[in-house]
Amino acid sequence: CRSVSQVPVAEGKSVQQTVELLARRLEALGADKQGTFGVDCETYHTAATLGTQGQTGKLMYVMHNSEYPLSCFALFENGPCLVADANFDTLMVKLKGFFQNAKANKIESRGTRYQYCDFLVKLGTVTMGPSARGISVEV
Numbered sequence: 134c135r136s137v138s139q140v141p142v143a144e145g146k147s148v149q150q151t152v153e154l155l156a157r158r159l160e161a162l163g164a165d166k167q168g169t170f171g172v173d174c175e176t177y178h179t180a181a182t183l184g185t186q187g188q189t190g191k192l193m194y195v196m197h198n199s200e201y202p203l204s205c206f207a208l209f210e211n212g213p214c215l216v217a218d219a220n221f222d223t224l225m226v227k228l229k230g231f232f233q234n235a236k237a238n239k240i241e242s243r244g245t246r247y248q249y250c251d252f253l254v255k256l257g258t259v260t261m262g263p264s265a266r267g268i269s270v271e272v
Contacts, residue, residue: 140268148265164249171199176238242269
């Protein structure tokens with residue numbers, strides 16, 4: 134069972150300062166660093182030529198996870214989830230007539246993995262483009 138939560142930024146602190154505070158708390162509890170992790174998500178929308186005029190396009194989210202380096206995940210809006218090999222990005226380039234990359238909407242979460250007793254805790258900074266947008270904690 135996994136749980137991913139967004140953690141609010143501490144009052145008067147930056148995102149990075151809050152992540153450092155949470156990391157110190159985990160280490161004070163006895164958690165051991167187990168390396169790093171990274172997850173990224175790119176948004177694609179259906180090309181305008183596919184939809185009828187006046188309708189908004191469907192969205193597809195393509196994700197990569199350092200825990201699964203040989204896989205790529207695609208989640209269709211209100212639809213199925215696809216697990217493919219890492220070369221799926223190459224296929225998306227060839228499908229640019231059907232799906233267009235919303236370049237401004239790439240989001241990433243990167244940070245440190247901790248082992249605490251039987252739990253794996255991932256503490257990360259969520260960024261969109263060059264700016265930090267929040268904090269994620271996965272247990």
